[in-house]
Amino acid sequence: xxxxxxxxxxxxxxxxxxxxxxxxxxxxxxxxxxxxxxxxxxxxxxxxxxxxxxxxxxxxxxxxxxxxxxxxxxxxxxxxxxxxxxxxxxxxxxxxxxxxxxxxxxxxxxxxxxxxxxxxxxxxxxxxxxxxxxxxxxxxxxxxxxxxxxxxxxxxxxxxxxxxxxxxxxxxxxxxxxxxxxxxxxxxxxxxxxxxxxxxxxxxxxxxxxxxxxxxxxxxxxxxxxxxxxxxxxxxxxxxxxxxxxxxxxxxxxxxxxxxxxxxxxxxxxxxxxxxxxxxxxxxxxxxxxxxxxxxxxxxxxxxxxxxxxxxxxxxxxxxxxxxxxxxxxxxxxxxxxxxxxxxxxxxxxxxxxxxxxxxxxxxxxxxxxxxxxxxxxxxxxxxxxxxxxxxxxxxxxxxxxxxxxxxxxxxxxxxxxxxxxxxxxxxxxxxxxxxxxxxxxxxxxxxxxxxxxxxxxxxxxx
Numbered sequence: 001x002x003x004x005x006x007x008x009x010x011x012x013x014x015x016x017x018x019x020x021x022x023x024x025x026x027x028x029x030x031x032x033x034x035x036x037x038x039x040x041x042x043x044x045x046x047x048x049x050x051x052x053x054x055x056x057x058x059x060x061x062x063x064x065x066x067x068x069x070x071x072x073x074x075x076x077x078x079x080x081x082x083x084x085x086x087x088x089x090x091x092x093x094x095x096x097x098x099x100x101x102x103x104x105x106x107x108x109x110x111x112x113x114x115x116x117x118x119x120x121x122x123x124x125x126x127x128x129x130x131x132x133x134x135x136x137x138x139x140x141x142x143x144x145x146x147x148x149x150x151x152x153x154x155x156x157x158x159x160x161x162x163x164x165x166x167x168x169x170x171x172x173x174x175x176x177x178x179x180x181x182x183x184x185x186x187x188x189x190x191x192x193x194x195x196x197x198x199x200x201x202x203x204x205x206x207x208x209x210x211x212x213x214x215x216x217x218x219x220x221x222x223x224x225x226x227x228x229x230x231x232x233x234x235x236x237x238x239x240x241x242x243x244x245x246x247x248x249x250x251x252x253x254x255x256x257x258x259x260x261x262x263x264x265x266x267x268x269x270x271x272x273x274x275x276x277x278x279x280x281x282x283x284x285x286x287x288x289x290x291x292x293x294x295x296x297x298x299x300x301x302x303x304x305x306x307x308x309x310x311x312x313x314x315x316x317x318x319x320x321x322x323x324x325x326x327x328x329x330x331x332x333x334x335x336x337x338x339x340x341x342x343x344x345x346x347x348x349x350x351x352x353x354x355x356x357x358x359x360x361x362x363x364x365x366x367x368x369x370x371x372x373x374x375x376x377x378x379x380x381x382x383x384x385x386x387x388x389x390x391x392x393x394x395x396x397x398x399x400x401x402x403x404x405x406x407x408x409x410x411x412x413x414x415x416x417x418x419x420x421x422x423x424x425x426x427x428x429x430x431x432x433x434x435x436x437x438x439x440x441x442x443x444x445x446x447x448x449x450x451x452x453x454x455x456x457x458x459x460x461x462x463x
Contacts, residue, residue: 370413
């Protein structure tokens, strides 16, 4: 396909998409209406070359207020011409014309909601035209005046990078607090869009477990996953920008000054808590923010944060309480299993029965969670004193149960097989030998029951 035909086929798709919608009309001029209809027919019936541009330009000059369709068609036509231009000299006048078209569109149809400030910034950025300060100015104004439409992850990323870059080069006049405020506002926008995309993903994923998704729903699910991936990268970049500009002292001062006006804003509290935690800015103020967040919005995440605070304070009962609440609120199976495992290890060896209970809970919701079998096997191996009997043979037989349990980890999770087999081999060495089985007058296949907290049995293996 030659370049001209390629231009035509792409433009055809874009223009027919525009013609499929009804846009605002500012004037009811019968002659202009007829001209627009004639132009639409011309588009449908003719090949796409320079003629289409000339006819469009004539229509816009004669009927600038007839319909938004004229501006949207013009945007597609000019964008394609910019893309097809071979040199910077060819691109430059086309870019200028498109920039002017965006301005005219906003002037004639001021409520168009097309995000033309963002469109202008992207046009300059993608074509390496104009300077970074001009691009930043477009984006900064758009973020302030059209925040609801500022949702494109790529645009959010460009805006945050230019903000940090311009500040570093002293090309914009901002105090440290003003910079952090702007970065925090971008972070909140990303946070809001992430929550929206996660909600769509979670709802459709849940629905897919009981019903077949429509083609539209499948597309929405894929788009939400893509948005989450892109927005997560933006969030990381924004956080990196903040980390570069602020140490703990600066962050604590910034958040303390802004706490009172944001004390009921769960999104702000979540960001503040996350950032102070990531920066390891532990303080009474960090605890205050996290406690306020949990009281205002008791989510899996905020409950976990409270659990970590309790853990650092060596308050085991509270730690377990918050981690349990976090697990109850958690909808992600993998994270839920990890939380139950965390509770199990928090109980640990001093409370082996409770520890096993939560390790098994992790296995109930994620059967291939091999770490739980490893941990339970270690609980058994440390229970010879808890399960003491007058029979030394039966006390040592507990290691067979530990070995059996360890092997299960490698069975359900092949990535753990090497670790599981090694641990099982270590336990087997501590179990009764063939000679000890004979001396105890026992034989392979016999069951040995453990009546202590373990409440399980094991068969004597054939050695």
